[in-house]
Amino acid sequence: MKFKMTGMKQLQNRLKELENNAEELEKTKSISFEELFTNSFMHQFTSFSSMEEMIEKSPYTVNSSKDFAAIPDDEWDVYVRSHTSFTSWQEMLDKAGTDYAVRKLGF
Template sequence: MPNNGFRDLERHLKKIAKDIEKQSEEEVPVQALLNEAFMEQYTEFNSFDAFLEALPDGSFEDMLANQRDMVDTFVNEKTNFESWDAMLYKAGEIYMAKKLKKLF
């Protein structure tokens, strides 16, 4: 007869695996990824809004779609990252690490 402690551990690990899968599929708003702490640590800005205000004229979504090189150049000059994608990737890593830490 298996030890109840092992069954409890197995159930707990299965629950954690389900939670990780669920969270990895979650769509996270950019503002949650690029929060004030992230922006202050990795950029010249204290918020994502300040970052957006410093961009050249035009909507950010339009710039990402039509002038990606300009956005990447701006990110390279004003942050610790070479591109928008690199900045988002790091922000996503930090966000997921915090989420995973809460599970354990």
């Protein structure tokens, strides 16, 4: 019994593309908020159109990454819980990170 397999070359090409994308993703040292929290992500999961808007409308003055890091975690979690579909900042970061990886891998 014989059968013909088609599409193997396309599959091999796609797997090679995924491998290359994974290698590039692995080299990533840092990701900007703009790359991580896309406007699409913010529209879908928050009451804001951008991360910049979320920070601007927060009760905190943030002019640098140092200012952002100085916000007490428990207070920021309350803000995140109030204005997003997430229960914590960590949950929001995790989801954004997963979405970023999926985009970079090419899915």
